[in-house]
Amino acid sequence: MTEELYEELEAILIQADLGVEASVGLVETLRQRAKAEKIKAAEELRWLLKDELKKLIGEPGVLIKNPSGPTVVMIVGVNGTGKTTSVGKLAYHLAEQGQKVVLGAADTFRAAAIEQLEIWGERAGAAVIRHQMGSDPAAVAFDAVQAGLSRRADYILIDTAGRLHTQTNLMQELEKVGRVIGRAMDGAPHEILLVVDATTGQNALNQAKLFAKAVPITGIILTKLDGTAKGGIVAAVVNTLRVPVKFIGIGEGVEDLKPFDTEAFVEAIFDRS
Amino acid sequence: MLFEGLSQRLQDTFKRLRGRGKLSEKDVKEVLREVKLALLEADVNFKVVRTFIARVQERAVGEEVMNSLTPAQQVIKIVRDELTELMGGSAVQLRFEGKPPYIIMLCGLQGSGKTTTAGKLAKYWQKQGRRPLLVACDIYRPAAVKQLQVVGESLNIPVFALNGQDPVVIAAEALEYAKNHNHDLIILDTAGRLHIDAELMGELQRIRERVPVYRTILVVDAMTGQDAVTVAEEFNNAINIDGVILTKLDGDARGGAALSVRSVTGKPILFGGFGEKSDALEVFHPDRMAGRILGMGDVLSLIEKAEASIDQDEALKMGKRMLSAEFTLEDFQAQLEQMRKLGPMDQILQMLPGANKIKGLDKIKVDEKQLRRIEAMIQSMTPEERRRPEIIDGSRRRRIAAGAGVKVQDVNKLLKQFEESRKLLKQLGLLEKKAKKGGLFSLFK
Ligand SMILES: Nc1nc2c(ncn2[C@@H]2O[C@H](COP(=O)(O)OP(=O)(O)O)[C@@H](O)[C@H]2O)c(=O)[nH]1
Ligand SMILES: [Mg+2]
Numbered sequence: 082m083t084e085e086l087y088e089e090l091e092a093i094l095i096q097a098d099l100g101v102e103a104s105v106g107l108v109e110t111l112r113q114r115a116k117a118e119k120i121k122a123a124e125e126l127r128w129l130l131k132d133e134l135k136k137l138i139g140e141p142g143v144l145i146k147n148p149s150g151p152t153v154v155m156i157v158g159v160n161g162t163g164k165t166t167s168v169g170k171l172a173y174h175l176a177e178q179g180q181k182v183v184l185g186a187a188d189t190f191r192a193a194a195i196e197q198l199e200i201w202g203e204r205a206g207a208a209v210i211r212h213q214m215g216s217d218p219a220a221v222a223f224d225a226v227q228a229g230l231s232r233r234a235d236y237i238l239i240d241t242a243g244r245l246h247t248q249t250n251l252m253q254e255l256e257k258v259g260r261v262i263g264r265a266m267d268g269a270p271h272e273i274l275l276v277v278d279a280t281t282g283q284n285a286l287n288q289a290k291l292f293a294k295a296v297p298i299t300g301i302i303l304t305k306l307d308g309t310a311k312g313g314i315v316a317a318v319v320n321t322l323r324v325p326v327k328f329i330g331i332g333e334g335v336e337d338l339k340p341f342d343t344e345a346f347v348e349a350i351f352d353r354s
Numbered sequence: 355m356l357f358e359g360l361s362q363r364l365q366d367t368f369k370r371l372r373g374r375g376k377l378s379e380k381d382v383k384e385v386l387r388e389v390k391l392a393l394l395e396a397d398v399n400f401k402v403v404r405t406f407i408a409r410v411q412e413r414a415v416g417e418e419v420m421n422s423l424t425p426a427q428q429v430i431k432i433v434r435d436e437l438t439e440l441m442g443g444s445a446v447q448l449r450f451e452g453k454p455p456y457i458i459m460l461c462g463l464q465g466s467g468k469t470t471t472a473g474k475l476a477k478y479w480q481k482q483g484r485r486p487l488l489v490a491c492d493i494y495r496p497a498a499v500k501q502l503q504v505v506g507e508s509l510n511i512p513v514f515a516l517n518g519q520d521p522v523v524i525a526a527e528a529l530e531y532a533k534n535h536n537h538d539l540i541i542l543d544t545a546g547r548l549h550i551d552a553e554l555m556g557e558l559q560r561i562r563e564r565v566p567v568y569r570t571i572l573v574v575d576a577m578t579g580q581d582a583v584t585v586a587e588e589f590n591n592a593i594n595i596d597g598v599i600l601t602k603l604d605g606d607a608r609g610g611a612a613l614s615v616r617s618v619t620g621k622p623i624l625f626g627g628f629g630e631k632s633d634a635l636e637v638f639h640p641d642r643m644a645g646r647i648l649g650m651g652d653v654l655s656l657i658e659k660a661e662a663s664i665d666q667d668e669a670l671k672m673g674k675r676m677l678s679a680e681f682t683l684e685d686f687q688a689q690l691e692q693m694r695k696l697g698p699m700d701q702i703l704q705m706l707p708g709a710n711k712i713k714g715l716d717k718i719k720v721d722e723k724q725l726r727r728i729e730a731m732i733q734s735m736t737p738e739e740r741r742r743p744e745i746i747d748g749s750r751r752r753r754i755a756a757g758a759g760v761k762v763q764d765v766n767k768l769l770k771q772f773e774e775s776r777k778l779l780k781q782l783g784l785l786e787k788k789a790k791k792g793g794l795f796s797l798f799k
Binding site for chain 2: 092095096097098100101159160161162163169190191192193194196197199200201214245246247278280281282283284285287305307308309310311314333
């Protein structure tokens with residue numbers, strides 16, 4: 082009876098993309114706790130597992146605020162995870178709170194990426210600093226930070242081109258963008274958010290590791306949680322990088338960026354609809 | 355970890371099971387437990403794994419163990435054959451039959467790579483003599499139309515777009531335009547959408563009702579996890595897809611989604627995307643994908659190749675020596691002879707799982723023309739020199755060069771390259787040892 086339940090719970094975790102190792106580990110912890118605390122009821126076991134999972138994923142993080150001057154936020158990730166959209170939504174979210182935002186269009190590679198960000202800039206009422214397609218992304222980032230400084234912006238958000246973590250030269254380019262931002266302003270970038278697509282499976286962990294090798298990641302944005310994917314791989318990402326999930330993406334509209342909520346995230350994993 | 359995946363974990367099992375006649379249920383179970391883990395780690399859907407394992411188990415129990423293979427290898431071989439079979443066996447070519455223009459509709463989740471793929475397909479078919487027209491049906495995402503226009507421009511392929519129109523109307527008008535402008539192929543780039551978005555799924559249905567779509571292709575990101583099954587199933591139920599394109603295969607994702615998608619829809623995977631460049635599109639090969647999902651590179655084809663062309667003991671010995679510090683110019687020479695039968699060394703090395711992760715391995719290139727000169731140089735050396743190349747000083751180099759009819763620089767280059775290769779191979783060998791459960795080359799045992 083109980084054995085069946087354990088297997089069912091393990092299956093739920095694996096199907097939420099938590100990965101075999103984490104799933105087996107969690108259920109093992111559950112077994113031990115159940116034994117020690119003499120728990121048998123299915124409902125209680127479920128509750129315990131959710132509790133363990135919450136502990137594993139940890140508290141949500143909040144956006145860093147630089148107390149002395151603008152906060153520079155760099156957005157990174159593999160292709161198509163939702164970086165530009167997240168920059169746009171974040172800009173809107175900040176502008177709603179009365180913050181002055183400047184955007185840097187440092188994806189100079191993908192066709193019409195600059196135009197895409199410009200449209201988001203209009204939606205959020207944020208200025209967009211841009212160069213030509215194909216120009217040096219570090220130079221754009223530098224200019225964006227300088228513009229933000231001189232305009233006394235509260236936030237400077239830098240969109241970057243999508244790149245696979247296995248492309249060494251592009252990862253070096255990213256590192257350079259980070260370095261050049263630091264040259265434009267001491268202590269910047271203050272925040273580097275890795276955008277992870279909830280639809281992604283185990284590969285997200287490789288992504289996280291290699292991005293963190295190139296630039297110091299400070300938090301995660303988990304996008305596309307409006308679909309049916311559960312995004313369980315963030316548990317491994319959070320525990321490997323030791324950085325929190327800060328925001329989630331739940332759609333393509335301006336309002337569709339929300340603060341991460343561990344409790345709701347865990348509940349959704351067990352919500353089988 | 356370097357040699358992630360199945361091959362290393364199987365070493366123990368291999369050892370235990372060596373030298374039996376028929377596959378017992380226990381043999382099979384032991385190996386399949388590892389296979390199951392490998393598949394799950396590769397993101398193959400949980401339920402798909404379960405069905406698959408059950409199927410292999412049924413097939414494998416009681417089967418004769420082939421002479422040269424151990425029971426464990428035999429199970430793995432069955433696993434790979436079944437995987438390959440499940441993914442369609444051999445490569446499927448999309449054929450154009452009937453009356454043009456042929457409309458190809460691309461669809462998929464947000465960010466799966468539709469627009470990039472649209473450009474690649476247009477170029478691919480243009481090279482085959484077609485006259486493609488790209489059509490911008492993504493009217494929602496900011497600058498999506500512009501993106502396709504830029505892609506089209508860079509490829510010199512016309513892009514059809516209409517401002518402020520419904521995608522259904524755009525598709526219909528594009529068809530008219532194509533007929534009038536002598537395009538025989540129309541590629542519809544549709545907006546990314548969630549499979550649970552009834553309204554947008556309805557839009558795809560309406561496009562299909564309005565224009566005769568020749569093939570509907572689902573574009574899937576190779577990094578997709580467990581959800582691939584749901585996505586593929588829903589798209590297939592709503593609009594009955596004809597095939598799949600798997601994108602972002604140039605990364606290091608194992609790509610289990612390929613198996614998931616294929617097994618729930620039964621539709622073939624037509625192409626794989628291997629990069630952002632417009633020519634980074636390849637016909638999909640189920641057998642290669644099977645090896646990738648299992649995380650064992652092409653070890654099996656290597657086994658097969660080695661079996662077919664050379665003595666297994668020889669291959670094993672060679673493999674071991676290549677990875678040890680004792681690899682000498684003598685071995686190198688023997689290797690050169692073997693190569694003619696087995697294939698070039700760089701290719702052999704590339705078949706090993708994890709090999710692509712070793713920096714500099716791609717530099718061990720032996721070009722056929724060079725081969726003969728290298729052979730001549732090695733032949734001009736004394737046995738002592740071949741075993742201990744470090745003793746080859748300036749005067750010896752001049753002698754060797756004269757004997758082989760090459761320049762002294764050529765000898766210098768050979769020795770330098772050999773030294774570099776030896777270092778790399780040694781590194782590979784050391785890493786091999788570190789991957790606890792035994793060497794790759796024990797696969798040959
Ligand atoms: N459903 C959904 N789609 C999203 C979300 N975030 C981004 N997208 C879509 O994903 C696609 C890729 O987003 P984009 O921002 O261009 O990705 P980038 O390449 O990382 O900059 C676009 O179609 C976005 O509209 C999200 O949270 N939910
Ligand atoms: Mg972008």
